[in-house]
Amino acid sequence: xxxxxxxxxxxxxxxxxxxxxxxxxxxxxxxxxxxxxxxxxxxxxxxxxxxxxxxxxxxxxxxxxxxxxxxxxxxxxxxxxxxxxxxxxxxxxxxxxxxxxxxxxxxxxxxxxxxxxxxxxxxxxxxxxxxxxxxxxxxxxxxxxxxxxxxxxxxxxxxxxxxxxxxxxxxxxxx
Amino acid sequence: xxxxxxxxxxxxxxxxxxxxxxxxxxxxxxxxxxxxxxxxxxxxxxxxxxxxxxxxxxxxxxxxxxxxxxxxxxxxxxxxxxxxxxxxxxxxxxxxxxxxxxxxxxxxxxxxxxxxxxxxxxxxxxxxxxxxxxxxxxxxxxxxxxxxxxxxxxxxxxxxxxxxxxxxxxxxxxxxxxxxxxxxxxxxxxxxxxxxxxxxxxxxxxxxxxxxxxxxxxxxxxxxxxxxxxxxxxxxxxxxxxxxxxxxxxxxxxxxxxxxxxx
Numbered sequence: 001x002x003x004x005x006x007x008x009x010x011x012x013x014x015x016x017x018x019x020x021x022x023x024x025x026x027x028x029x030x031x032x033x034x035x036x037x038x039x040x041x042x043x044x045x046x047x048x049x050x051x052x053x054x055x056x057x058x059x060x061x062x063x064x065x066x067x068x069x070x071x072x073x074x075x076x077x078x079x080x081x082x083x084x085x086x087x088x089x090x091x092x093x094x095x096x097x098x099x100x101x102x103x104x105x106x107x108x109x110x111x112x113x114x115x116x117x118x119x120x121x122x123x124x125x126x127x128x129x130x131x132x133x134x135x136x137x138x139x140x141x142x143x144x145x146x147x148x149x150x151x152x153x154x155x156x157x158x159x160x161x162x163x164x165x166x167x168x169x170x171x172x173x174x175x
Numbered sequence: 176x177x178x179x180x181x182x183x184x185x186x187x188x189x190x191x192x193x194x195x196x197x198x199x200x201x202x203x204x205x206x207x208x209x210x211x212x213x214x215x216x217x218x219x220x221x222x223x224x225x226x227x228x229x230x231x232x233x234x235x236x237x238x239x240x241x242x243x244x245x246x247x248x249x250x251x252x253x254x255x256x257x258x259x260x261x262x263x264x265x266x267x268x269x270x271x272x273x274x275x276x277x278x279x280x281x282x283x284x285x286x287x288x289x290x291x292x293x294x295x296x297x298x299x300x301x302x303x304x305x306x307x308x309x310x311x312x313x314x315x316x317x318x319x320x321x322x323x324x325x326x327x328x329x330x331x332x333x334x335x336x337x338x339x340x341x342x343x344x345x346x347x348x349x350x351x352x353x354x355x356x357x358x359x360x361x362x363x364x365x366x367x368x369x370x371x372x373x374x375x376x377x378x379x380x381x382x383x384x385x386x387x388x389x390x391x392x393x394x395x396x397x398x399x400x401x402x403x404x405x406x407x408x409x410x411x412x413x414x415x416x417x418x419x420x421x422x423x424x425x426x427x428x429x430x431x432x433x434x435x436x437x438x
Contacts, residue, residue: 123197123229124204124222131211131218139334140214142294144319146303146326155303155326159318 005093008082009100015078016108023066023074024115030057036066043077045070065116068109075105147171176253183244183257187264190233194268197233198275201226205279213286214334216342223276230272234265270361274354281351284344287335294333301328314340314401345399352395356388378423389416 022035030053040047048056048067056067065071079101086094120129147156151169156162162171201222208222241261248254299308299319303326308319310330315337319328338344350357363384370377393412397403 122204123200123225124208127208127218127222127225128204128211130221131208131215134212134215136214136334140290140294141333142297142299142330142336143333144299144302144308144328144330146301146328155324157320157325157327159320159327 002090002093004088005097008085008089008097011085012078012082012101012104015081016075016104019071019074019078020108020112020115023071023112024064026066027064028054028057029062029064029116030054030067032066039074040070043074045073045077060113060117062116063119065112068113068116071112072105072109075108079104179244179247180253180257183240183260186240187237187260190237190268191264194230194233194271197226197229198271201275206282209279209283209286213283214290214338216338219279219283223279227272227276230268234268237261237265266365270358274358277347277350277354277357280343280347284339284347287339287344290333290335291339294336297333299328299330301326303328312401340400345396348399349392349396353388353391356384356391360384360388382419382423385416385419389419 019039022033022039026033026036032047032053037047047053048070053067053070056069057065060068062068082101083098086097089097120126122128147162148154149156149164149167149169149171152164152167154164154166156171157165163169164171205219205222205226208218212218238261241258244257245254248257295313299310300306301308301321301324303321304324306321306323308321308328308330310317310319313336314332316332317330319330320326321328332340363381367373367377367381389412393408393415397408397411400407
């Protein structure tokens, strides 16, 4: 494998991972998120209209994630971009890569479908899946902040006083 | 007639066995969730709701099946006896479920307290110059003027601390601390309502059960709030037990005129 070949494969893997990482956590199924919107924008994929995206997710019996149709479109875009970047590869490498690119959209979409349609089992399936997300971990610490003057950056020096001691500007509000 | 009795008994036996199965699944399941995550209250709350939903479903089945059995009976002592068997099982399931929920909520509160202690072990630092600060309180937000750079710092406790002191943890732990009194209160309620015409002495007994429960509950509840003393215990107690006195004064029976309780 040449360096160029390795680069292309690495770039492909990274982009596929980005698509799945942004698409899969979306809840409710068929919804969207800032991260997913950014992926769609970056790849030039037009999002499905709101009604259509929820209907599509319902039709596919998704438990979570962006609509499979949107994910497939993103994968097609990534593959198309990879096809256009094959210059510099040896003919044999180009053939191998092409075989891989031909498989990617269907294979990855199928894996995504499986993950997006999986439903936790048992009485606590959903609760346990929820627990494993550790949503609030980053708030598990004491913190402090100092109110600073938006004009000169000076800190508040007296509790309850909202005029900057350094430049006289209001520390909060429009003054 | 014996066939109906056998059918009802077999049905109640199945309900009882199913209840045991649910609880056998619930116990380790909730332990795992509590061990995994208590900072986010949703998983534990969702799991407790899942247990309740299953058990309430069972109780509903008792009611529905009784309606079908009842249609085949002609009244009399046997009917009352069979109905009472169903009611007793339903009540027993309800009590066992409640005790389970109280213990698990308290277990989650204790797990949260471990995270609280971790947060309280962290020394807050001035976000202006980075020196250590000594907050006046640790369980809620406060402001501290840095002795080094004079900047006014707003200190925020961590999520676990806020969740513990501002959430349902004190209630859960207080409920568990007063579990024996709560059971006695439930029994007293049942006994009182089973009397066709309760007298003042019956009401006194009920009052004593309520007083004992709320006294123990409030004592435990207030101990979990930093800075709370006897005055707060009394305020909490008066407020909580007040609902009983309100009910007794406004209930539409002869006891409303009885002299008892705080004015």
